[in-house]
Amino acid sequence: MNPVHLETLLAIVDEGSFEVAAAVLGVSPSAVSQRIKSLEKATGRVLVRRSSPATATEAGEVLVQAARRMALLQAETDSRLRGQLERVPLSVAVNADSLATWFRPVLADVAAFRSATLRLRIEDEAHTLALLRRGDVLGAITREATPVSGCDSMPLGVMRYRAVATPRLRDAYTRGGEVDWANMPALRFGPNDALQDSDLDGRLDDAVRRHRAVSQIPSSEGFLEATRVGLGWSLVPELQAGPLLASGELVLLDATVIEVPLYWQRWRLESDLLGRLTASVAAAAIELPPEPWMIDSWGSGAGPSASAHRP
Known part of the structure; x- marks a missing residue:
């Protein structure tokens, strides 16, 4: 061919x-x-x-999958043979919340590689695996533990989400000590954001949900800012909400914690750069709390290793 x-x-x-x-x-x-x-x-x-x-x-x-593998190996080979710094493309799918929080050190690490360029695809962690299956990316942050065919899967930890709002919004929509979820303005990240809907299970039926006032903010930083100024209540990662909770600008609406397990899936391909990228992702994920089984397996629960993967 x-x-x-x-x-x-x-x-x-x-x-x-x-x-x-x-x-x-x-x-x-x-x-x-x-x-x-x-x-x-x-x-x-x-x-x-x-x-x-x-x-x-x-x-x-x-064929796209084959072509992307060939492009990565060719670029690495050219770099070694010529002794030059060829720009090797590293295509990665990552969810917006991860990019805005724990994933950022990976950007600095790739900058130090010097022979690589990073091409990020932003997608909800429940949908990034489709990009990996199609061959659009060589690595993805995903909720799925089971490896895609031809890939390895490495546990990273969990993203913890809390329902938060401004004190003024909470007070305006609290009735008899209970939050009025049906009428309090809410925020969604985008059309694929199912996280908030899952948080409302058992609180509101579907008919009531359809009539709520919901604003859509498709930016992690913008989403947090919209929450901070009182446009609506939202589910925000603890890593983002911490400083605003400490300052009192935001308050917790309840004690519920939603935990979303995250995994790093990557092509099973002999590539120095892909190996370095995987090590960088593992090191950055040290910020994420481990899943309970990870603590049992590793004792300290300090975080994943670059070689870890689940069957």
Whole structure:
């Protein structure tokens, strides 16, 4: 299979269009189109959906995975042979709350690699695994412990979420010592944010939920700020809420703690950079409280090791 054709397919999927892929590759759009037609002829399958953005078909996703593995290994090989600092792309899916809190030291570590670039895809931790399955990323922060085929899974710990609001909002929507969940304005991160809905299980039925006043803020930092100024109550990671709770700007609405287990899944691929990235993620996750079984397994519960994975 022609490596140039695979490289072209990967560029189309990453950039979302034939025209932008052509500009990135330094060739004409017609050349890109011809390469994909040749690849589709060779495989006997349609590989790209000619939509906006352009996406890979199921057959195309198989080749995208192969192309991304080849690109990573080729870049590392070139760097070793030439003694030059080739820019190796590290594509990672991470949820916004992790990026805003414990994941940040990973950015500094990758900066020190010097031979790598980081390409982050922001997605809810319940959905990042789909990007890994499709081959869009080589590593992902996810809720799923079971490894994707061809991947290793490493436990990181848990993200703890608490229901918080400003003191003024809490007082305005407290009746007889009970929070009026039905009428208190609420915040959601986005359309895929199921965390708040799960927190309301047993408190409100579905019919009542649909009539609540809900604001949508698709930014972790903006979400916290909207909570701080009283736009609505929200579920916020303890790592973010701590300083505002300590200052009294926010208060807890109840004693409930929602724990979301997080895992690092990565391709099972011999790559120095991918190994270093995994070690960096493991070191950064030391901020996360461990799951109970992790404490039992490791004694101190200090955190995961870079080589740890669950079957």
